[in-house]
Amino acid sequence: MMKYLLFMIFMTPCLFMKSSWYLYQIMMLIIMMIMMINFNMMFFFNISYFLGLDNLSFGLVLLTLFIGFLMIKASNHIQFDFSSNMFLMVNLLLIICLVLIFSVLNIFMMYLFFEFSLIPLMILILGWGYQPERLISGLYLFFYTLFASLPLLLIIMNLYMTFNSMFFDMIYYLNVSFFIYFSMIFAFLVKLPVFMLHFWLPKAHVQAPVSGSMILAGLLLKVGGYGIIRFSFMCELSFNLYSYILFSMCIVGTLLVSLICLIQGDVKCLIAYSSVAHMSMCMMSMLTMFKFGIIGAYLMMIGHGLCSSGLFCLANMMYDRLGSRSFYINKGLICFMPNLSMIMFILCSFNMSCPPSINFLSEIFIMISSISYWSCSIYYLVLISFLSACFSFYLFSYTYHGQYFMMYSYMTNKVREYLLLLIHIIPMLMLMFLMDLLF
Template identity: 40%
Template sequence: MLKIIFPTIMLLPMTLLSSPKLLWTNTTMYSLLIATASLQWLSPTYYSNKNLSPWSGIDQISSPLLTLTCWLLPLMIIASQNHLQQEPSPRKHIFIMTMIFTQPFILLAFSAQELTLFYIAFEATLIPTLILVTRWGNQPERLSAGIYLLFYTLTSSLPLLISILYLHTQTGTMNLIMMKLLHSPLTNSWSGLLSSLALLLAFMVKAPLYGLHLWLPKAHVEAPIAGSMLLAALLLKLGGYGIMRISMLTNYSLDYLFYPFLTLALWGALMTSSICLRQIDLKSLIAYSSVSHMGLVIAATMIQTHWSFSGAMILMISHGLTSSMLFCLANTNYERTHSRTLLLTRGLQPLLPLMSTWWLLANLTNMALPPTTNLMAELTIMITLFNWSMPTMILSGTAILLTASYTLYMLLMTQRGPIPPYITSTQNSTTREHLLMTLHILPTLLLIMKPELISGIPS
């Protein structure tokens, strides 16, 4: 674990000491080296926990998310290069350091075996994200988005802290492995029920559950490209991962506690897919599609079977790569047209033919077409949902139908149709952008050959 965390922390002084000419090369190459080293975490092992220490450990649930975290930092640096071209050198250094600063906290949150450490790392990720959104966002509304993000997160995480302290008084330990071995401390009493609710609430807001999701579209729309990638690919996954970890501690006899969450998650997947069909802002459309996909993840984690956890894990990794790629594509359009409005950025296929290929690939992956891991994830989740209760077929089936509809709508609106008369010339797509898209789509296509690496089930 320290073999990755220490080099990541050492990225900070390296960024400070790099000359402006070599800044992007140094940080990208170094972070790519860290990402390559992190692939060893995916290797199958006989033991359920690797690198186990009193405060951290890696198992089948955390290893794919840890690798995704390391993989995304170089991609965020590559994507931000054009966005920061006009900025003075000190600001470039500060921006890259803010991005790097997030990674050790996310790595700690995903690998923590101790609830206090998990809580501190979980909350600490908010600080750099808030700085990215409020300082480097594009419009004045970024301050309002930052306030939404801050207060939604803080309001929901205070009950989580109280519940963690209550668990400590009940069990005498904060170690997750010890807590799993002990008999469930949360009884059928009112205190047990409220503690279970408080434990789940913070992660439901982070995931986000429909009804607690209003901060997400605002934060996505106002954030710079690195902020959007960070939110979509990693911070939402902290919510799903937290639910997986904490639901193992809640009382199994409290089945009725999960019904409202399941219903809201599936209804939310349906509603947000419908909202996507009416969006005029490209980034807002992709943000709402994230809420829809994470709704399926929440529904799967609530059922708590091997299959549902496996489906949720695969969908989290697939969605992390796909939504991040869609935000990068939306950003390439925005850098050329300076607008995110779908009606004003139509017909870009004749102007950027290679980019339209990436658009097609990203949208087909988002629709969960074979042979992508998204399809495997959605099929697994569907089977567990139908097995749990047949009427879920109506909600989840309609949501998936609507997902295909809004994805095709997004593809047709951006790529087809007449070229707007005011677009007289556009900058050609660059090698940097093609490399960025390749590094997003390649893992998605390769993982279908060995999906057990990310399925969360011991191989």
């Protein structure tokens, strides 16, 4: 694992070369390919210097490198700017932080990088965001994360004093105090985010540049899910005793957020709230503590990371051409950008978990595990599925249909944009053929 990390660290001087923009993208793909070639089905592999990958973190590290490549591909307008090298530097720092979160075996190191990932993200939002409100959204993000993660630091200190170890595999915590349980997962609930702790997310998403939105939706929300899965293996007793409280909160939250999606007037806001709804479903599935629940949550994290990232790219393409993200102005785009209507339809369908995407399989697993945990949840799940289909259809029909203010049709898309969107869609389809790896 150390060789991949050193590869990324030694990329730093290359970012100040003349053709660094394309070099960075190629390097990210090379690391990803080397990792895929070296993959084996052992419980832990690539172990070196307190770093290691298992089947859970392997997919998330690959997703990190993949989204890192796509972020640069989507931010092509910065390429000719004087700050392009700095932009690449901040992106690389953020990718290294996320790879370390997913691959360290030490709880304290994971906490350290969990906190440190906030700094490059803040620089990204404040430096390349759009409106002046980005200052407020950066503060929201900063203080929510800081406030929630301090109890986790105290719990980590307590774990070290109890077990004299900080390795995930060496700890089996039998304390069943609700206060300790909540303090342990509070930081991850804010990062995920679940309903009532989600207020920072729409603000951060709307004000972030396209690369910031992609990494927020694609990866930083997954850090919360990853942390909860890791800690649930360490504290099974607490999770079994108290899961019902958060489970019920997630069900109510998913329903309410799905309804909030239907009254949004901003395209990026709707996609951000849909992320909250999907991550609350993901949380429900993790709290069941069943094998299908964990697999469903994991697949939802991977599928949502690609789908949501693609939708943010499309929202940015609309914003570039029309100068607005409002549903009242982005109308009739099927006349203005006809070639993108099919891709938008596919991404909206995958967002509502239609086959043959990975999201469909993950939703089936989530439903199986939730109904096994509490049989009455079937009524809520049917309603959640219906509402998620409603807001995805609302997103497509309101932007691509209706009357556009120009009476003729022409295509204003670049080949780079088609490539970017297809690279989001193809893995979601291809992952369906790799499902035998999970069983």
